[in-house]
Structures are given as structure tokens and as C-alpha cells.
Amino acid sequence: MDEQISAILKNISKKEIRTMEEVQKRTRDAVQDIFADFMCYKNNEVNKKLALIELEDYEVIDLGNIHKHDDIIYFKTRYFFNIQLVKGKAINVLSGDRLSVKTSGKIFHVRCKHYFRKLTEEDKIKISLVEAICDNN
Numbered sequence: 001m002d003e004q005i006s007a008i009l010k011n012i013s014k015k016e017i018r019t020m021e022e023v024q025k026r027t028r029d030a031v032q033d034i035f036a037d038f039m040c041y042k043n044n045e046v047n048k049k050l051a052l053i054e055l056e057d058y059e060v061i062d063l064g065n066i067h068k069h070d071d072i073i074y075f076k077t078r079y080f081f082n083i084q085l086v087k088g089k090a091i092n093v094l095s096g097d098r099l100s101v102k103t104s105g106k107i108f109h110v111r112c113k114h115y116f117r118k119l120t121e122e123d124k125i126k127i128s129l130v131e132a133i134c135d136n137n
Contacts, residue, residue: 019131023059023119028052030060030114034075035083043082051075051085058116059123063097066090071118072101074110
């Protein structure tokens with residue numbers, strides 16, 4: 001078991017050193033950024049609250065760090081008076097800062113300011129180890 005933990009710790013890159021609190025704060029900040037100018041619309045008050053619950057096991061991520069088959073959430077803001085969360089699977093990163101996403105059996109080409117990727121079990125283990133190390137110091 002100690003060897004497995006050591007191997008995981010050795011393979012954690014600098015960008016992966018984060019706590020769950022940091023992940024959740026970045027997610028809340030990104031959601032706030034998405035909804036900030038449109039909170040005057042009643043639907044968005046509810047949508048924002050529901051989105052924060054739905055994003056509990058997700059982290060905001062740069063487009064360049066999204067890989068094929070990642071579970072992704074993005075926000076459809078075309079109808080700014082009723083911003084909607086959309087779940088899908090990443091298919092491919094396209095030119096022009098677009099992402100190809102499969103959702104509801106269809107493929108969409110999306111360009112968003114913020115993408116959210118579901119935390120994998122490996123991510124959660126690494127975060128737990130980082131938190132354990134931080135708590136012991």
C-alpha cells in the first residue's frame with residue numbers, strides 16, 4: 001500500500017496539486033462569471049443554484065486539458081435569460097477554441113469561456129493525498 005501511495009505521489013504534477021476546497025472555489029468563481037451579468041432574470045437564479053449542486057464532482061478546466069471521452073459540462077448561454085447546463089462527452093478539441101461534444105446522441109461543436117470536467121477517481125485520490133499531506137504539516 002505504501003508503495004502505491006508513493007508511486008501516486010511521485011506522479012502528481014505541479015498543476016495537480018490542489019485541495020478540494022480550491023477546486024470548489026474555482027468552480028464557484030467560474031459559475032459566478034458565467035451568470036454575473038444575467039442574474040436579473042429569475043430563471044437564472046434557479047439555474048445557478050442547480051448548476052452549483054450538479055458541479056459538485058467537477059472542476060473548471062482549460063480547453064487544452066480536455067481529452068477524448070472526458071465527461072464535460074458547459075453552459076449554453078445563447079438564451080442568456082435562461083442559461084442552461086449541458087452534460088456531454090468530449091469527442092475532440094477543434095481549431096478556433098471549439099470543443100466537439102456528444103450529448104443526447106448528437107454531436108455539437110461548442111465554444112465556451114468555461115468547461116468543467118468530471119473528477120476521476122484518480123483525481124479524487126490525488127486530492128485526498130495532497131490534503132492529507134497539507135494537514136500533517
